[in-house]
Amino acid sequence: MKILVVGNGGREHALTWKLSTDSTKPEMFCAPGNAGTQEIATNLAIKADEIDKLVSWAMKNKPDLTVIGPEVPLCLGLTDELEAIGLKVFGPSKDAAELEGSKVFSKEVMEAAGIPTAASKSFSDYDNALKYAETAKIPCVVKAEGLAAGKGVIICETKTELLDAIKLTMLEKAFGAAGNRMLIEDFLEGEEASILALVDGENILMLASSQDHKRIFDNDQGPNTGGMGAYSPAPIVTDDLWPIIKEDVYQKTLDELKRRGITYKGVLYAGLMIDKNKTPYVLEFNCRFGDPETQVVLPRIEGDLLPAFMACAEGSKLTDDIIKWKDEHAVCVVMASGGYPGDYQKGKVIEGIKSAENDKSTVFQAGTKRVDGKIITDGGRVLVVSSLGKDLPDAINNAYSSIKNISFEGAFYRKDIGSKGLKRNA
Ligand SMILES: Nc1ncnc2c1ncn2[C@@H]1O[C@H](COP(=O)(O)OP(=O)(O)O)[C@@H](O)[C@H]1O
Numbered sequence: 001m002k003i004l005v006v007g008n009g010g011r012e013h014a015l016t017w018k019l020s021t022d023s024t025k026p027e028m029f030c031a032p033g034n035a036g037t038q039e040i041a042t043n044l045a046i047k048a049d050e051i052d053k054l055v056s057w058a059m060k061n062k063p064d065l066t067v068i069g070p071e072v073p074l075c076l077g078l079t080d081e082l083e084a085i086g087l088k089v090f091g092p093s094k095d096a097a098e099l100e101g102s103k104v105f106s107k108e109v110m111e112a113a114g115i116p117t118a119a120s121k122s123f124s125d126y127d128n129a130l131k132y133a134e135t136a137k138i139p140c141v142v143k144a145e146g147l148a149a150g151k152g153v154i155i156c157e158t159k160t161e162l163l164d165a166i167k168l169t170m171l172e173k174a175f176g177a178a179g180n181r182m183l184i185e186d187f188l189e190g191e192e193a194s195i196l197a198l199v200d201g202e203n204i205l206m207l208a209s210s211q212d213h214k215r216i217f218d219n220d221q222g223p224n225t226g227g228m229g230a231y232s233p234a235p236i237v238t239d240d241l242w243p244i245i246k247e248d249v250y251q252k253t254l255d256e257l258k259r260r261g262i263t264y265k266g267v268l269y270a271g272l273m274i275d276k277n278k279t280p281y282v283l284e285f286n287c288r289f290g291d292p293e294t295q296v297v298l299p300r301i302e303g304d305l306l307p308a309f310m311a312c313a314e315g316s317k318l319t320d321d322i323i324k325w326k327d328e329h330a331v332c333v334v335m336a337s338g339g340y341p342g343d344y345q346k347g348k349v350i351e352g353i354k355s356a357e358n359d360k361s362t363v364f365q366a367g368t369k370r371v372d373g374k375i376i377t378d379g380g381r382v383l384v385v386s387s388l389g390k391d392l393p394d395a396i397n398n399a400y401s402s403i404k405n406i407s408f409e410g411a412f413y414r415k416d417i418g419s420k421g422l423k424r425n426a
Pocket residue numbers: 118141149150151152153155185186187188189192214271283284
């Protein structure tokens with residue numbers, strides 16, 4: 001069994017780690033991977049968006065399964081190209097990936113399907129957007145349509161901020177072509193949670209809930225990042241919400257896609273805002289696993305994950321008991337380079353990864369590379385320490401006592417990951 005994982009972040013290290021422990025003992029490949037995947041897989045010198053090179057490699061090496069981590073290759077149609085040469089892929093087709101690739105398309109689908117989401121208007125013309133801004137509700141949210149690496153959403157608290165956000169997106173093209181079209185949507189109050197579900201084209205298997213921490217500083221202060229930590233499960237997603245999310249979010253979305261001739265398979269990530277009436281509003285869909293949510297959801301899975309991925313790739317074989325869960329909570333804390341999410345330095349030597357790992361804690365590497373036998377920093381989010389525990393406080397303790405072992409110049413991490421969940425439990 002040969003498996004190719006496409007991508008190079010903490011998410012892909014976690015996917016490679018989980019799949020490498022499968023009972024079939026698969027041979028793992030990562031394109032391009034990082035210093036962490038290098039220890040458990042063969043890294044290929046092909047970047048995640050080099051579609052032609054990935055297809056050539058796959059044609060020659062015939063992986064039994066390709067798992068595509070990031071959104072960019074999915075939106076470029078890597079799944080379609082690999083399936084066209086007869087290979088199995090875990091990940092949606094180009095058309096299905098538009099749920100993430102175009103926030104305008106995604107909103108159209110949600111509105112047509114009657115899914116709870118913020119009311120919005122889309123614009124492809126700067127002057128029309130400005131005109132609308134005159135009467136728009138404040139606060140509101142400006143969203144560039146396309147992929148913007150998590151930077152294309154601006155919360156506007158005043159009319160001036162709204163006008164600036166429209167200008168930045170549509171006139172100054174701060175997010176490039178991603179801002180050719182944009183949405184202005186109502187601001188929703190509530191608490192966020194992430195839901196990941198596996199979909200095989202027909203059946204939906206909801207995975208554990210989790211909650212990400214997007215802001216750089218403690219107590220959700222400072223600018224947004226790719227995510228500074230996460231915990232799972234998220235107590236805001238109470239038992240009574242699961243059937244509602246499955247029916248009102250997932251089933252309706254898949255049905256609406258089907259009406260449009262699109263079959264979804266792979267993982268479908270719903271970013272939810274749960275309001276005080278406990279209605280789960282969809283903020284966005286992603287067509288892939290979340291990073292760092294993956295790093296807390298996968299360690300909670302007992303035994304093999306590969307059969308579930310295979311079922312999705314082959315279509316219509318997902319069953320409710322295909323994944324078993326540990327009775328444990330998980331917390332992960334991201335260690336970032338000083339200065340992130342602004343400018344930061346690379347090339348700092350990382351010490352202590354091995355001493356941070358034990359039967360409860362695993363280190364997933366993200367922005368790292370190996371040079372002369374040393375692991376050095378090579379990105380903003382450098383690594384993630386993910387720990388299990390019998391409850392949330394225990395998992396938090398385990399993660400923070402592990403991460404203390406790791407150091408590099410300028411290293412930075414949040415000290416309050418999971419505390420929102422503790423407040424809710426109290
Ligand atoms: N309608 C909204 N109301 C309130 N906050 C929002 C709204 N839409 C987005 N946000 C906030 O902005 C963040 C990013 O928006 P999202 O739609 O997830 O786009 P992306 O992840 O592509 O940047 C969300 O996690 C949430 O905190």
